Amino acid sequence: MQSLHSQAFDSEYFREQGHQLVNLLANYIRDTQKGPESLPVFPSKNPDALYQEWQADLKENYKNKDIQSLFEKVLQENIHTLHPKYVGHQVASPLPINALADMLGSLMNSGMGVYEMGSPMVALEKLVVKETAKVLGYSPAADGILTSGGSLGNLTALLTARSVKAGYDLWQEGQQDAHKLAVMVSEESHYCVNRAIKIMGWGDEGIVKIPVNANKQVDIRALESTYQAAKAKGRQVIALVANACSTSTGSYDDIESMADFCAQHQLWLHVDGAHGGAVIYSEKYRHRVRGIERADSVVLDYHKMLLTTALATALVFKDGSLAYRTFAQKADYLWESSEEAEWYNLGKRTIECTKHAMSLRIYAIMRTYGREIFGEQIDYQYDLAQDFAQLIEKNEDFELALQPEANILCFRYRPEGSREADLNALNAGIRKAVIESGRFYIVQTLIEGKVFLRCTLMNPFTQLPDLECLLHFIRSLQSIRA
Numbered sequence: 001m002q003s004l005h006s007q008a009f010d011s012e013y014f015r016e017q018g019h020q021l022v023n024l025l026a027n028y029i030r031d032t033q034k035g036p037e038s039l040p041v042f043p044s045k046n047p048d049a050l051y052q053e054w055q056a057d058l059k060e061n062y063k064n065k066d067i068q069s070l071f072e073k074v075l076q077e078n079i080h081t082l083h084p085k086y087v088g089h090q091v092a093s094p095l096p097i098n099a100l101a102d103m104l105g106s107l108m109n110s111g112m113g114v115y116e117m118g119s120p121m122v123a124l125e126k127l128v129v130k131e132t133a134k135v136l137g138y139s140p141a142a143d144g145i146l147t148s149g150g151s152l153g154n155l156t157a158l159l160t161a162r163s164v165k166a167g168y169d170l171w172q173e174g175q176q177d178a179h180k181l182a183v184m185v186s187e188e189s190h191y192c193v194n195r196a197i198k199i200m201g202w203g204d205e206g207i208v209k210i211p212v213n214a215n216k217q218v219d220i221r222a223l224e225s226t227y228q229a230a231k232a233k234g235r236q237v238i239a240l241v242a243n244a245c246s247t248s249t250g251s252y253d254d255i256e257s258m259a260d261f262c263a264q265h266q267l268w269l270h271v272d273g274a275h276g277g278a279v280i281y282s283e284k285y286r287h288r289v290r291g292i293e294r295a296d297s298v299v300l301d302y303h304k305m306l307l308t309t310a311l312a313t314a315l316v317f318k319d320g321s322l323a324y325r326t327f328a329q330k331a332d333y334l335w336e337s338s339e340e341a342e343w344y345n346l347g348k349r350t351i352e353c354t355k356h357a358m359s360l361r362i363y364a365i366m367r368t369y370g371r372e373i374f375g376e377q378i379d380y381q382y383d384l385a386q387d388f389a390q391l392i393e394k395n396e397d398f399e400l401a402l403q404p405e406a407n408i409l410c411f412r413y414r415p416e417g418s419r420e421a422d423l424n425a426l427n428a429g430i431r432k433a434v435i436e437s438g439r440f441y442i443v444q445t446l447i448e449g450k451v452f453l454r455c456t457l458m459n460p461f462t463q464l465p466d467l468e469c470l471l472h473f474i475r476s477l478q479s480i481r482a
């Protein structure tokens with residue numbers, strides 16, 4: 001063994017550094033829960049300045065064996081998803097147990113594409129997907145896979161829809177002029193859905209947009225006319241994508257009615273439940289996705305609402321056998337028989353060959369705390385969003401965009417006497433000032449041309465007084481009145 005190798009694989013170095021890191025993280029978990037004012041939620045810095053800082057770090061610390069100094073610096077500079085005032089994006093405040101599972105996963109370094117490269121986690125992947133399928137309300141015929149994110153899950157689902165519904169062997173023959181394929185999507189779809197359609201090569205006209213109602217849900221009355229208009233233009237619509245819920249405003253589409261429509265026209269129904277599909281775990285809120293068990297495929301991100309470290313996405317098919325048709329190609333050097341459906345050689349059904357053993361993250365949570373922890377999380381955050389909405393309505397200088405159906409909430413500051421024409425600049429300025437202050441982390445979105453502040457309530461330690469504090473803080477920002 002070379003000398004650098006023997007240093008790098010020194011088990012005692014690992015033991016000592018590992019204990020120090022666990023101490024650092026345990027203190028961090030304890031301290032962040034209290035939301036200390038001294039800890040900026042997002043230590044805002046100019047990207048170029050930050051890059052230069054790290055260039056200097058490499059020069060200064062090249063071959064420095066003190067790895068703790070690196071860990072501490074990164075932890076300090078990064079956004080703190082465990083901070084109760086982290087109320088911006090949709091990425092989970094992860095359960096600490098996932099950091100432990102990831103440490104194990106990292107060292108085992110399982111490939112997951114073929115059974116031998118991660119057999120326990122391959123079994124767990126099936127288990128986790130089957131559990132998800134059960135909670136979705138599917139029959140035992142349902143099955144699926146985990147993918148690195150909802151974007152990849154949505155693309156994979158649409159590729160499966162294509163192989164089932166194209167009406168010819170597109171995989172072998174390639175795109176045919178006689179079949180101008182298209183997918184119907186909400187105007188409010190996540191950009192990755194539109195991107196997936198573009199990746200499949202169907203261009204702008206492959207994306208058939210369905211208008212939404214005032215609540216940003218697909219307008220069910222417009223389904224038929226939208227479909228007929230696409231058909232009249234020579235488009236062969238093969239699938240419909242429902243939002244559960246939409247990213248921008250957290251609006252849930254009427255899945256039941258969309259399933260009826262798909263049945264009538266023999267379309268594939270895909271539910272993009274990356275964020276809000278998680279409500280299947282809540283007794284109180286699962287009615288938001290009524291009819292989801294009629295969908296042909298569903299994507300659900302565990303790393304958003306379900307407390308799991310990113311990434312961990314379930315893609316579940318009502319008929320699990322269809323997933324084997326997605327990539328009907330030969331890779332004989334990997335699998336003894338590429339024609340056979342071997343559930344345990346996961347690469348047959350995924351774009352990814354080597355992929356992280358993410359099943360371990362989800363299973364570690366299910367096994368330790370039970371599914372109930374997911375339900376508890378949904379109920380808490382969705383209830384909190386309702387309370388926050390009421391609070392906003394009580395404050396007349398604030399305006400709520402929509403009644404929240406999920407834990408996503410859009411509002412803006414509209415002080416008395418302000419002019420509509422000034423409100424976009426005012427609220428964009430507020431968002432900037434809020435995150436630069438380090439007191440809260442929020443984002444913004446555009447609704448019908450109007451800038452709204454957007455909160456996603458993800459952290460189990462966020463409470464109503466924290467949000468009240470946010471409103472006070474916004475009001476107190478002097479610079480925005482300038």
Ligand SMILES: *Cc1c(COP(=O)(O)O)cnc(C)c1O
Nearest residue numbers: 149150151190245247272274275
């Ligand atoms: C977040 C999100 C996605 C993208 O999922 P990633 O896991 O970030 O790739 C897709 N659709 C919706 C509705 C989302 O909210």
